[in-house]
Amino acid sequence: MTRRALLLVALLAAAAPGSRGQPAPATVSAPATVAAPAVVNSLGIKMLLVPAGSFEMGSLPGAPLRQEEEYPHRVTLTKVFRIAPTEVTQRQWLALMPQNPSAQAGDDLPVTSVSWKDAQEFCLRLSQKEGATYRLPSEAEWEYACRAGETEPASASGLDAVAWYAENAGGAAHAVGSKKPNAWGLHDTLGNVAEWTLDAYGPYPRAPDTTDPTGPATGSTRVVRGGSWRGFAPAVRCAARTGTPESYQLAHVGLRVVQEIR
Amino acid sequence: MQKKSEATHQAVPETGAATSRRAFLATAAAVGAPLLVSPRTAFGSAANSRLTLGAIGNGGRGTWIAELFQKHGGYQITAAADYFQERVEAFGSKFEVPAARRYTGLSGYRKLLESGVDAVVIESPPYFHPRQAADAVEAGKHVYLAKPIAVDVPGCHTVEESARKATEKKRAFLVDFQTRTDPFYREAVKRAQYGDIGRIVSGEATYFCGPTWGDQAKWLTEKPGDPELRLRAWGLDRALSGDVITEQNIHALDVASWVLDAAPLHAVGTGGQRARTAGTCWDTFSVIYTFPRDVVVTFSSKQLGDGWDDICCRIYGTEGTLDSHYFGEVSIRGKLPYRGGKIPNLYTDGAAANIATFHESITGGDWTNPTVAQSVRSNLTTILGRSAAWRGAPVSWDEMLRANEALEADLSGLRS
Numbered sequence: 073m074t075r076r077a078l079l080l081v082a083l084l085a086a087a088a089p090g091s092r093g094q095p096a097p098a099t100v101s102a103p104a105t106v107a108a109p110a111v112v113n114s115l116g117i118k119m120l121l122v123p124a125g126s127f128e129m130g131s132l133p134g135a136p137l138r139q140e141e142e143y144p145h146r147v148t149l150t151k152v153f154r155i156a157p158t159e160v161t162q163r164q165w166l167a168l169m170p171q172n173p174s175a176q177a178g179d180d181l182p183v184t185s186v187s188w189k190d191a192q193e194f195c196l197r198l199s200q201k202e203g204a205t206y207r208l209p210s211e212a213e214w215e216y217a218c219r220a221g222e223t224e225p226a227s228a229s230g231l232d233a234v235a236w237y238a239e240n241a242g243g244a245a246h247a248v249g250s251k252k253p254n255a256w257g258l259h260d261t262l263g264n265v266a267e268w269t270l271d272a273y274g275p276y277p278r279a280p281d282t283t284d285p286t287g288p289a290t291g292s293t294r295v296v297r298g299g300s301w302r303g304f305a306p307a308v309r310c311a312a313r314t315g316t317p318e319s320y321q322l323a324h325v326g327l328r329v330v331q332e333i334r
Numbered sequence: 335m336q337k338k339s340e341a342t343h344q345a346v347p348e349t350g351a352a353t354s355r356r357a358f359l360a361t362a363a364a365v366g367a368p369l370l371v372s373p374r375t376a377f378g379s380a381a382n383s384r385l386t387l388g389a390i391g392n393g394g395r396g397t398w399i400a401e402l403f404q405k406h407g408g409y410q411i412t413a414a415a416d417y418f419q420e421r422v423e424a425f426g427s428k429f430e431v432p433a434a435r436r437y438t439g440l441s442g443y444r445k446l447l448e449s450g451v452d453a454v455v456i457e458s459p460p461y462f463h464p465r466q467a468a469d470a471v472e473a474g475k476h477v478y479l480a481k482p483i484a485v486d487v488p489g490c491h492t493v494e495e496s497a498r499k500a501t502e503k504k505r506a507f508l509v510d511f512q513t514r515t516d517p518f519y520r521e522a523v524k525r526a527q528y529g530d531i532g533r534i535v536s537g538e539a540t541y542f543c544g545p546t547w548g549d550q551a552k553w554l555t556e557k558p559g560d561p562e563l564r565l566r567a568w569g570l571d572r573a574l575s576g577d578v579i580t581e582q583n584i585h586a587l588d589v590a591s592w593v594l595d596a597a598p599l600h601a602v603g604t605g606g607q608r609a610r611t612a613g614t615c616w617d618t619f620s621v622i623y624t625f626p627r628d629v630v631v632t633f634s635s636k637q638l639g640d641g642w643d644d645i646c647c648r649i650y651g652t653e654g655t656l657d658s659h660y661f662g663e664v665s666i667r668g669k670l671p672y673r674g675g676k677i678p679n680l681y682t683d684g685a686a687a688n689i690a691t692f693h694e695s696i697t698g699g700d701w702t703n704p705t706v707a708q709s710v711r712s713n714l715t716t717i718l719g720r721s722a723a724w725r726g727a728p729v730s731w732d733e734m735l736r737a738n739e740a741l742e743a744d745l746s747g748l749r750s
Contacts, residue, residue, distance in 0.1 A: 133704065134700070134704050238627065303529045304594075304595050307524075307528040307529070
């Protein structure tokens with residue numbers, strides 16, 4: 073399928089929320105499914121197309137397990153992008169990088185113990201290899217993809233099916249993609265390893281609506297999302313966010329890549 | 335394993351609950367969030383109007399917290415109820431409560447509920463909390479409830495049900511725990527839940543202080559068997575107070591269950607009345623709790639001797655320790671340290687923050703009442719430890735809930 077055709081499919085999907093016959097949540101205008109086929113890059117990463125759309129970022133007061141910093145606000149993402157369905161594996165990492173820093177070795181395990189700059193370097197090399205722009209997702213892109221058109225994609229009681237976290241992971245990361253994907257086909261957005269995002273960590277802007285937010289202009293603490301094998305339910309939510317200094321190399325933090333579409 | 339670490343995280347600048355809630359309401363109004371109604375609908379008058387407040391329980395803490403309500407500026411205290419005439423009169427004079435709205439006796443609070451107040455603050459002995467809160471919700475009042483919410487399992491369930499009804503009736507129901515308002519506690523708990531201290535292995539919760547309720551012990555000693563002095567000395571009565579583990583030590587155990595985000599599975603404990611001779615409450619407890627994931631939390635408390643005036647909860651993980659002190663600092667030591675800090679006076683500032691949140695919930699129409707569920711869990715956690723200690727045998731959470739044991743206070747000889 074050509075790029076134009078892909079975009080058309082995406083736009084049609086974006087224009088028809090709840091097109092599977094179910095009403096879309098009132099505050100989410102993202103599509104319920106990603107209807108376009110994926111593109112497989114040279115590392116074998118099957119990049120999923122994510123259409124433009126709007127969603128409620130953060131959490132409402134009274135939501136289970138919410139933290140005060142999850143200030144609810146509407147975010148509009150105007151650009152279509154692609155996102156990897158899984159976290160970057162150690163095999164994929166070693167295809168481009170000289171060393172595997174992961175504490176727990178395994179080709180299909182997510183790479184971990186990489187700093188934010190290491191992650192940036194991986195994206196740069198992948199971009200050079202593919203002749204395309206790969207990068208870490210912005211915080212908003214990450215949450216948008218995690219929610220996949222739903223307001224609450226996984227309640228605490230349903231986490232077992234979709235996430236490796238402290239209650240079921242046995243103190244270790246697991247092979248990527250071994251839990252059920254979300255509605256857009258992304259695995260392990262919740263749990264397994266937490267994921268670096270592009271954005272510096274700071275409070276959300278106190279505005280009811282933002283468009284294509286990219287976080288604070290400066291800062292060396294980066295947003296890490298999704299929770300991990302070592303996190304409890306409060307950390308394993310689409311709205312949950314934390315900040316980690318970009319030099320840290322942590323056994324529970326890895327990455328997922330996005331590809332820009334121009 | 336972590337390869338590097340730095341001295342501290344860079345914390346996100348904290349925003350007060352008040353600011354963000356207000357901002358949220360603006361957002362919610364813009365997007366039509368379904369949980370909320372407009373402030374006018376919620377309160378029936380301008381959002382910045384003063385709420386009329388009835389104070390149930392006009393003793394030491396009741397008077398102290400009424401000052402904070404008054405200082406907030408968004409409340410007008412228009413009614414007061416206490417069993418004891420001289421207390422309600424002193425309270426009424428201090429806060430200019432009309433004489434006709436000062437009520438006494440065990441059921442005086444019911445007249446207060448009929449006096450037209452918007453909200454009540456309940457600072458009576460804990461034994462009375464569930465019934466008073468339930469009646470207040472039934473009467474359509476917003477409820478600000480002191481901890482502990484109840485002294486027994488049925489009482490906890492009553493409060494849980496009252497809060498559910500409050501939400502249904504579009505009423506606010508807030509339980510006043512100070513620690514949960516503290517940005518340092520909140521950040522440290524969040525980091526532990528994210529795994530910053532590694533796999534959590536164990537914890538300790540302690541509440542150490544010297545002799546308390548000195549006057550109450552004196553009253554009981556001077557006139558044993560006097561029903562009104564028994565009520566006045568409620569802090570030493572295990573049914574009226576819930577015993578010290580529930581009535582006071584709950585602060586330390588609340589933090590433990592907050593960090594672990596779980597209720598304990600079972601407990602074993604001991605303790606006794608080893609120093610104090612008056613009343614029926616113990617002055618020392620020692621309990622070992624087992625939480626999910628085989629996390630063991632040891633708990634101990636004392637209300638005797640000198641030294642170690644401290645409410646502490648430490649949670650130990652494979653890579654760090656969360657260390658928290660109600661009157662001191664909150665921090666994380668280990669591979670991912672958090673420097674944290676200390677609020678100068680959490681006892682007062684925490685209550686003031688809750689009073690502000692309560693006001694904003696009412697004027698803003700937020701009926702989600704998020705403080706209740708955790709309060710029920712931590713209250714039941716104290717009751718589990720107390721049951722195990724009193725019984726001198728292991729007690730499981732399920733067993734405690736099934737037993738549904740009620741404490742019965744001796745109210746004979748008291749005026750209704």
